[in-house]
Amino acid sequence: xxVNQLSIFLENRSGRLAEVTETLEKAxxxxxxxxxxxxxxxxxxxxxxxxxxxxxxxxxxxxxTVGKTEVIAVxxxxxxxxLNDLLKKMDEEALNVEYMYAFFQQxxxxxxxxxxxxxxxxxxxxxxxxxxxxxxNKTLCEL
Amino acid sequence: MILxxxxxxxxxxxxxLQSTRLQALTKRVYDNVPFYKQKFxxxxxxxxDISSIADLSKLPFTLKQDLRDNYPFSLFAxxxxxxxxxxxxxxxxxxxxxxxxxxQDIANWGRLMGRCFTAIGASAxxxxxxxxxxxxxxxxxxxxxxxxxxxxTVVPMSGGSTERxxxxxxxFGATVLCATPxxxxxxxxxxxxxxxxxxxxxxxxGIFGAEPWTEAMRENLEKKLAIKAYDxxxxxxxxxxxxxxxxxxxxxxxxxEDHFLIEIIDPVTCENLPDGELGELVITTLTKEAIPLIRxxxxxxxxxxxxxxxxxxxxxxxxxxxGRSDDxxxxxGVNVFPSQIEEIxxxxxxxxxHYQLILKKQGALxxxxxxxxxxxxxxxxxxxxxxxxxxxxxxxxKEYLGVSAKCTLLEANSIERSTGKATRxxxxxxx
Numbered sequence: 001x002x003v004n005q006l007s008i009f010l011e012n013r014s015g016r017l018a019e020v021t022e023t024l025e026k027a028x029x030x031x032x033x034x035x036x037x038x039x040x041x042x043x044x045x046x047x048x049x050x051x052x053x054x055x056x057x058x059x060x061x062x063x064x065t066v067g068k069t070e071v072i073a074v075x076x077x078x079x080x081x082x083l084n085d086l087l088k089k090m091d092e093e094a095l096n097v098e099y100m101y102a103f104f105q106q107x108x109x110x111x112x113x114x115x116x117x118x119x120x121x122x123x124x125x126x127x128x129x130x131x132x133x134x135x136x137n138k139t140l141c142e143l
Numbered sequence: 144m145i146l147x148x149x150x151x152x153x154x155x156x157x158x159x160l161q162s163t164r165l166q167a168l169t170k171r172v173y174d175n176v177p178f179y180k181q182k183f184x185x186x187x188x189x190x191x192d193i194s195s196i197a198d199l200s201k202l203p204f205t206l207k208q209d210l211r212d213n214y215p216f217s218l219f220a221x222x223x224x225x226x227x228x229x230x231x232x233x234x235x236x237x238x239x240x241x242x243x244x245x246x247q248d249i250a251n252w253g254r255l256m257g258r259c260f261t262a263i264g265a266s267a268x269x270x271x272x273x274x275x276x277x278x279x280x281x282x283x284x285x286x287x288x289x290x291x292x293x294x295x296t297v298v299p300m301s302g303g304s305t306e307r308x309x310x311x312x313x314x315f316g317a318t319v320l321c322a323t324p325x326x327x328x329x330x331x332x333x334x335x336x337x338x339x340x341x342x343x344x345x346x347x348x349g350i351f352g353a354e355p356w357t358e359a360m361r362e363n364l365e366k367k368l369a370i371k372a373y374d375x376x377x378x379x380x381x382x383x384x385x386x387x388x389x390x391x392x393x394x395x396x397x398x399x400e401d402h403f404l405i406e407i408i409d410p411v412t413c414e415n416l417p418d419g420e421l422g423e424l425v426i427t428t429l430t431k432e433a434i435p436l437i438r439x440x441x442x443x444x445x446x447x448x449x450x451x452x453x454x455x456x457x458x459x460x461x462x463x464x465x466g467r468s469d470d471x472x473x474x475x476g477v478n479v480f481p482s483q484i485e486e487i488x489x490x491x492x493x494x495x496x497h498y499q500l501i502l503k504k505q506g507a508l509x510x511x512x513x514x515x516x517x518x519x520x521x522x523x524x525x526x527x528x529x530x531x532x533x534x535x536x537x538x539x540x541k542e543y544l545g546v547s548a549k550c551t552l553l554e555a556n557s558i559e560r561s562t563g564k565a566t567r568x569x570x571x572x573x574x
Contacts, residue, residue, distance in 0.1 A: 005524075007524035008523075009517055009529070009552070010554070011552075011554050039526060041551050041552065044526060060519075063554070063555070063556055063557075065521065065523055067523050068522065098525055099525070116524070116525075
């Protein structure tokens with residue numbers, strides 16, 4: 001129940017991000033979710049795409065420093081306190097969030113939150129035990 | 144295996160030979176090169192004052208600038224009709240320096256390079272892939288003649304067309320690779336892209352030179368390429384590759400002392416230093432005909448070791464070059480050699496040994512930025528992990544070299560690959 005995420009190391013120079021998106025556009029790969037973390041010198045672009053294998057191969061071929069990271073996609077209700085609730089439960093289990101990003105889903109009025117936990121297997125087990133819906137690659141791409 | 148008996152002479156026999164050759168040399172340059180005749184007069188000496196190598200320090204030094212001032216042929220000691228070959232330095236640090244060779248010079252060079260190949264265990268059974276540039280640069284042809292001298296099979300690849308190099312390395316079953324160390328690494332990367340695995344090739348030995356490289360880089364090359372990596376020394380002013388070379392012991396480079404008289408001097412005071420002390424290497428070409436040089440200051444820093452080597456050769460060895468006095472960077476008053484930084488970088492996990500050192504001025508202060516490529520295989524996902532790599536490098540540089548540096552990670556393969564000498568220092572302090 002883990003989702004493959006592309007992590008792309010980007011030097012801080014103008015136009016570099018657009019080179020990624022252009023590569024993906026040409027291959028007709030759709031972006032499902034993304035986040036960009038940045039420091040003064042470099043950034044890490046994290047992407048969930050419609051076709052992971054194809055995107056990974058293409059970006060590698062174009063010379064990008066690309067890695068694969070496993071993350072968890074969790075569906076939560078789009079209402080106040082939903083994330084807080086989830087985080088409290090994870091904290092009780094001593095699970096730490098390395099990073100997260102979220103997007104809102106218009107059709108079902110739910111939010112999807114992408115998590116990277118320090119112990120991903122334990123996190124999956126706990127979330128499932130607490131009746132959260134975890135989305136797999138396929139479901140996520142079909143949203 | 145040892146190719147020539149000259150490599151195993153007793154110290155006494157060797158010094159006798161050197162003294163005879165030095166006497167002949169001083170007479171030859173005095174008679175044939177106006178530059179030396181004038182220099183000798185300025186120092187109040189004549190060839191008659193030189194009766195043995197003990198008199199060497201009476202002779203004046205020759206500098207690279209002297210070659211430039213006498214551009215192109217004024218230091219030649221033979222008529223032009225006797226010169227059969229011209230080589231020329233790249234001229235990256237000033238006007239190019241020109242050197243010439245007689246037929247005998249070329250024959251000697253091939254023989255000495257042949258000795259080097261023999262010392263690292265190569266023979267007529269080997270296929271030698273020569274990726275040094277052919278042309279005005281001495282690397283390509285120098286290695287080539289040496290390989291033929293020992294009747295090995297040479298593949299005169301020269302530099303460039305990297306992918307093809309990889310294919311031919313594999314198809315022709317090269318057992319010996321000659322290249323700059325940075326290019327050898329690049330070949331390894333390029334090979335991986337077209338699914339050629341160096342560890343599965345018959346390649347067993349590499350001879351790397353033309354740029355200084357470290358013990359850490361040796362480990363890296365030996366592991367990645369699954370070979371034994373040997374260091375070779377030479378400079379075009381003296382001959383080209385083959386002035387010195389490691390033997391299979393890998394404990395210093397044997398100098399071809401029957402042809403080259405070596406000294407170590409303090410680069411500031413120009414006083415001779417005893418064996419074992421670090422200083423500038425000075426070479427006198429004992430047999431060179433076309434352009435013999437007296438006490439040529441190489442700017443290369445090393446030390447001499449005259450203890451007997453386990454390989455059986457009696458010739459003196461020099462330490463692997465830690466750098467050139469020219470290369471030494473003075474950063475906020477601290478002397479730093481790029482090789483010292485390389486030593487730290489090569490062993491940093493998550494990165495590749497492709498790096499650049501950028502020096503700038505911030506107000507009155509020097510700043511050093513180390514740019515280094517991430518390994519293409521790294522899963523660069525967490526900021527803190529990458530920042531740890533940067534911090535770790537900065538910490539080690541500060542700890543071992545005493546200078547503060549800023550480390551910047553680069554995307555894999557973003558530094559332009561060089562087929563010859565890699566440009567690793569970019570000094571913008573005077574701009």
